[in-house]
Amino acid sequence: MIEVLVADDQAAVRAGLVLILGAxxxxxxVGEAAxxxxxxxxARELRPDVVLxxxxxxxxxxxxxxxxxAGIADVLVLTTFDLDEYVFGALRAGAAGFLLKDVDADRLVEAVRTVAAGEGIIAPKVTRRLIGAFAGRPAAPPGAAGLEGLTPREREVFRCLGEGLSxxxxxRRLDMAETTTKTHVSRILGKLGLRSRVQAAILAQETAAGGRGGPGGDLTPPGPG
Incomplete structure (x- = not known):
């Protein structure tokens, strides 16, 4: 079972989320917070898998x-507002995902499963804005200094994260076991000082947009095939 803590200051919204997830x-x-x-x-007391x-x-x-x-459980941010300060703030804080409250019930449940499985998820509308914002930023992003410490295999995984791959x-793309992939992702996060795979994906996108490959090879996403 995936254990979820629901945090929302509106009682009616909390009740609706609990109903959807409970189905x-x-x-x-396992808990609710206002x-x-x-x-x-x-979160500290119950140690849930996911906090909504x-x-x-x-x-x-x-x-x-x-x-x-973020260091206790995976956080999936669900909000009515898609303002940039909320999006960037949540992802910098270590959120594993960011969805808007207009998401349908099935998509919400699937997002919880995705985050609980160690994946990241961002609403498509938000993803487009993130990529657009990164494309215009010349400064090296936080974590970029650690790219030179990645092994060639970790660089391949890092590129894939930037493409949003699970x-x-x-x-499947790199022809290795999924458990090995998880290990590589964990090591990448540690080397880059990041708190979630979403942060790693964003860093990969921003690095590629700025054309910064660092020592040891180009980090731009590979082309088709």
Whole structure:
């Protein structure tokens, strides 16, 4: 079972999310929080697999709560607002995913499963904006200095992360076991000082957009075939 903590300051919204998630046979809601501070407390106490996190909440907002929870559980941010400061703030804080509240029920449940499996997920509308923003940024992004420490195989995995590929897709493309892929992703995060595979994917996109390959080879995404 995937254990989920739901954090939203609106009781009606929380009830709806709990109802949607509770209908999935492999998901169990283990707690609810009406503010960010309570979400952090419950995350530490309950150790859920995924925290479904709103952004605008009292006491401690969702960004601050995500920053404290990211090392405890995977955080999937779900908000009405797709403002840039929320998107970038959530991803910098270590969120594993970012979805808008207009997502349908099936997509929401699948997103929870994806995040629980160690993957990252970002709403398509948000992804387009992220890529567009990175394309115009000349400065080296946080984590870029660690690229030279990646092995050739880790660089291949890193490129695949930038394309948004899942662990299974990376394993098939690079002809290796999925467990090996997970190990490579974990090592990449450690070497680059990142908190989630989403951050790694964004760094890969930004690095490619700026044409920065670093020592040892080009890091731009490979072309078809």
């Amino acid at each position: 999935a046979p492999d998901v169990r809601v 503010d960010g501070r309570r979400a952090v407390e419950l 996190m709103d952004v605008r909440m009292p006491v401690l907002d969702g960004i601050g709560a995500t920053r404290e929870i 662990n299974g897709e990376i394993a």
